[in-house]
Amino acid sequence: MPLLGAHDSILAIGAHFDDVELGCGGVLAKAASRGCHITILVMTSSSYTHARGEIVRTAEAAYDEGVAAAATLGVTDVRCLGLGNMNLRWEGDTVAAIEAIMEEVRPAIIFTHWPFDTHQDHHYGSLATLSAARYFSSILMYDPMFPSGRSYHPFRPQVYFDITDTLDAKIAALRCHASELRKYGDNWLDAVTARARYRGYETGAQYAEAFEAVRLQVRL
Numbered sequence: 699m700p701l702l703g704a705h706d707s708i709l710a711i712g713a714h715f716d717d718v719e720l721g722c723g724g725v726l727a728k729a730a731s732r733g734c735h736i737t738i739l740v741m742t743s744s745s746y747t748h749a750r751g752e753i754v755r756t757a758e759a760a761y762d763e764g765v766a767a768a769a770t771l772g773v774t775d776v777r778c779l780g781l782g783n784m785n786l787r788w789e790g791d792t793v794a795a796i797e798a799i800m801e802e803v804r805p806a807i808i809f810t811h812w813p814f815d816t817h818q819d820h821h822y823g824s825l826a827t828l829s830a831a832r833y834f835s836s837i838l839m840y841d842p843m844f845p846s847g848r849s850y851h852p853f854r855p856q857v858y859f860d861i862t863d864t865l866d867a868k869i870a871a872l873r874c875h876a877s878e879l880r881k882y883g884d885n886w887l888d889a890v891t892a893r894a895r896y897r898g899y900e901t902g903a904q905y906a907e908a909f910e911a912v913r914l915q916v917r918l
């Protein structure tokens with residue numbers, strides 16, 4: 699039974715450019731090819747300066763990389779709240795900004811971070827999304843990715859999507875994030891592929907993405 703119809707809207711939310719591609723890029727590529735309207739919402743500017751003072755990524759470069767990555771998945775609607783990287787807050791203004799976009803898009807499914815992710819932006823970004831989404835019926839939290847997602851709490855995969863047909867698009871999207879690729883190298887992409895294979899193995903597919911459900915409305 700399909701969770702998504704061809705005319706459904708999807709809202710995929712991440713704290714930084716690249717989070718959504720890592721967490722649910724395969725699902726988004728598949729849904730885009732079926733005609734779903736997809737909005738990617740990035741909460742922070744994603745600019746990053748290393749503690750040594752070296753600029754790893756400007757906000758402009760992060761945005762350009764994110765738009766190119768989204769296009770690789772077949773997604774053209776990319777929004778950015780431009781909030782401070784590494785300082786995301788779970789507070790009223792952030793919740794209201796997310797809520798306004800949810801009201802506009804009316805998503806059938808919302809994808810967001812898992813709140814036990816150890817990156818503070820992922821953690822608070824997830825909580826702000828859950829606050830904003832209180833009137834929506836289907837919210838799935840994506841599998842956290844090392845290094846940021848290492849946690850004291852176990853991720854419990856509950857909902858799987860077969861992404862065998864779109865793993866290549868997911869990896870191509872991640873390759874658009876040149877500043878991340880410089881930081882982590884091809885090992886990063888190998889690990890993403892290995893995780894997709896592992897999640898696929900768990901559910902009888904070649905490659906899959908897994909999610910924890912906050913709640914899920916199933917239509918007959």
Ligand SMILES: [Zn+2]
Pocket residue numbers: 713714717817820846
């Ligand atoms: Zn992130």
